Amino acid sequence: MLTAGDKAPDGTLKDMDAQDFALARYRGKPVIIYFYPKADTPGCTSEAKDFTALAPDFAALDIPVVGISKDKPAKLKKFADKYGLAVTLASDEPGTICEAFGTWVEKSLYGRHYMGIARATFLIDAEGVIARFWPKVKVKGHAAEVLEAAKAL
Numbered sequence: 001m002l003t004a005g006d007k008a009p010d011g012t013l014k015d016m017d018a019q020d021f022a023l024a025r026y027r028g029k030p031v032i033i034y035f036y037p038k039a040d041t042p043g044c045t046s047e048a049k050d051f052t053a054l055a056p057d058f059a060a061l062d063i064p065v066v067g068i069s070k071d072k073p074a075k076l077k078k079f080a081d082k083y084g085l086a087v088t089l090a091s092d093e094p095g096t097i098c099e100a101f102g103t104w105v106e107k108s109l110y111g112r113h114y115m116g117i118a119r120a121t122f123l124i125d126a127e128g129v130i131a132r133f134w135p136k137v138k139v140k141g142h143a144a145e146v147l148e149a150a151k152a153l
Helices: 042-053 055-060 073-083 096-101 142-152
Strands: 012-015 020-022 031-035 065-069 088-091 104-109 112-117 120-124 130-134
Touching (some): 031 142, 042 065, 042 142, 120 142, 130 142
Parallel strands (some): 031 065, 065 088
Antiparallel strands (some): 012 020, 012 088, 104 112
């Protein structure tokens, strides 16, 4: 998995309207990218709602927040509409961005091993370098912690 000091990968995803969405659009300013396993599940919903609640604070810092999962764009659109989310959601169905960031990992649940997205957040500076990295995110209080780190950037 990438960590602080590494150059953030570029790549193209699909937005909620199935339009191309290039991460390079954020070069020249900081951005927060968070990876989450699956839209409209309890933990992922809480995380998206927490980032949404703090969206005005991130906007005041001019730091966009982008959530990435392997969900289809239509599912992301439904998820965002259902909860009134104010963060950008992007689809990485092929998993190339997840793999580039190192968030596509082997997981284990009740002895069953499978591949999935590790919940992780990256604060990327204006030069495209990872300034701060949160692996194995615990949702409660996470968005506030990311906001504090963004203020210090």
